[in-house]
Structure formats: C-alpha cells, structure tokens
Amino acid sequence: MLDFIYKRRSIRKYGPDPVSDELITEMLKAAMAAPSARNARPWEFIVVRDAETRRALSRLKQGARMAADAPVVIAVLGDRGNRWMEQDCAAATENLLLAAANLGLGAVWVGLRDEHDAPVRELLGVPEKYRAFCLVPVGYPAEEKEPRTQYEKAKVHWGRW
Numbered sequence: 001m002l003d004f005i006y007k008r009r010s011i012r013k014y015g016p017d018p019v020s021d022e023l024i025t026e027m028l029k030a031a032m033a034a035p036s037a038r039n040a041r042p043w044e045f046i047v048v049r050d051a052e053t054r055r056a057l058s059r060l061k062q063g064a065r066m067a068a069d070a071p072v073v074i075a076v077l078g079d080r081g082n083r084w085m086e087q088d089c090a091a092a093t094e095n096l097l098l099a100a101a102n103l104g105l106g107a108v109w110v111g112l113r114d115e116h117d118a119p120v121r122e123l124l125g126v127p128e129k130y131r132a133f134c135l136v137p138v139g140y141p142a143e144e145k146e147p148r149t150q151y152e153k154a155k156v157h158w159g160r161w
C-alpha cells in the first residue's frame with residue numbers, strides 16, 4: 001500500500017540520459033508541497049546542469065562524488081532567518097526524493113555541513129541570507145535497490161519510553 005514510500009532508496013549511479021525540465025519541475029512541485037512551520041516556506045532551489053559546476057560540487061566531500069555523474073543536481077537552500085528552516089528543508093528534500101523515485105528517477109540526499117556553506121554559495125552565487133542545506137543529484141537509475149522499510153519494533157515506545 002505504501003510502496004511509493006518504500007521504493008525511495010539512495011541511488012548513486014546514473015545513466016547518461018538527460019532529465020527533462022518537466023520532470024525536475026514535478027519534483028520541485030512535490031518539494032513545495034511539504035509541510036512548513038507557519039507556512040513560511042523558507043526554501044529555495046537551484047537546478048544545476050552545468051558539468052563544471054557539478055564537478056566542483058562533487059569535490060566538496062567524499063559523499064558528494066555522485067554530483068559529477070548525475071545529469072542534474074538540485075541544491076536546496078534555506079533562509080537563515082527562519083528558525084524552522086532545517087526542518088522545513090528536510091521535509092521538502094524528502095518530498096523531492098519521493099517524487100524522483102515515483103517518476104522513475106534515481107536521487108540521493110547529500111548532506112552539507114557548516115564548512116560547505118560558503119563554497120556552495122560561492123559556486124552557485126547564493127546570497128549570504130541563505131544557507132546551503134543539501135544537494136540532490138538526480139538521474140535515470142543505473143542501479144536497482146529493493147523497496148523496503150527498516151521498521152524496528154524496539155524503537156517504538158507505545159505510551160511512554
């Protein structure tokens with residue numbers, strides 16, 4: 001019943017086919033359908049196709065190497081002035097990933113730490129007001145992963161801890 005959630009897996013290998021603006025826009029519509037504290041929607045998105053820019057993003061850290069191979073990288077940015085920004089951007093990012101999986105695309109959440117903020121903003125021309133939250137490389141999947149939950153009964157505390 002909830003297969004549309006379980007089929008979202010981190011896809012780190014992509015085929016060479018480009019992803020259309022239409023499909024990327026569908027993903028972004030899903031992202032912006034996310035819940036947002038006081039409905040402030042403190043998120044911004046940059047769709048990066050340029051190969052040189054993607055290569056530079058891929059060099060930010062070990063876990064970002066897929067940015068060089070994916071035909072598109074979506075950068076998620078959040079307004080630093082909003083105290084719920086991280087939570088809102090996380091909800092939007094999960095929706096991006098759920099949309100990708102259900103549109104037949106593969107994607108992965110690449111988390112960014114404090115030290116990545118300035119380099120990402122520099123590369124993408126982002127004003128200081130926004131914090132680089134994460135990167136989402138997207139492409140047609142060149143690896144298959146089983147849909148799954150990782151349900152752990154012991155992590156659920158019914159009533160009280």
Ligand SMILES: Cc1cc2nc3c(=O)[nH]c(=O)nc-3n(C[C@H](O)[C@H](O)[C@H](O)COP(=O)(O)O)c2cc1C
Nearest residue numbers: 008009010011012062063064108109110111112145
């Ligand atoms: C906040 C966050 C940061 C992540 N950062 C990375 C990353 O930098 N590189 C990467 O390859 N995967 C990254 N991931 C993906 C996780 O490794 C992945 O979700 C986890 O191994 C579970 O696998 P699944 O997504 O296929 O269910 C990140 C996930 C989250 C939620």
